[in-house]
Amino acid sequence: MTDIIRHETDARMSQVVVHNGIAYLAGQIEGPANDAGAQTRETLAEIDRLLALAGTDRTRLLTAQIWLADMADFEAMNAAWDEWVPEGHAPARYTGESKLAAPEYRVEIIVTAAV
Helix, strand or coil: CCCEEEEEECCCCEEEEEECCEEEECCECCCCCCCHHHHHHHHHHHHHHHHHHCCCCHHHEEEEEEEECCHHHHHHHHHHHHHHCCCCCCCEEEEEECCCCCCCCCEEEEEEEEC
16 A cells, blocks of 8 residues: 655645655645736745655646636736746646635646656
8 A cells, every 4th residue: 555645734634645656736825916927926936845845846747727716817827837837847737717715816726746
């Protein structure tokens, strides 16, 4: 049986779960920020931190799921995303619009990565 390793766990959830060579991150939201680009950059910095905690990095991303509170922020989010993703290492990605946990949140990002 393969061990399950959990990082930054509380009663409700873990920020990272590693199992069978895959790191699963909880949805990451940073903010509030004045614009979606800044909020995206802050969120991606937190994802970098959590990936390192799991023993991996953004070059090993498998999937990314991005939720925007408003698709009008798609271009600003993409500009920050394109700066962050290493060339040749783009994950499978899906992006949609959804009401997020609080009105000040504009971007939520969920990733998986190989360890």
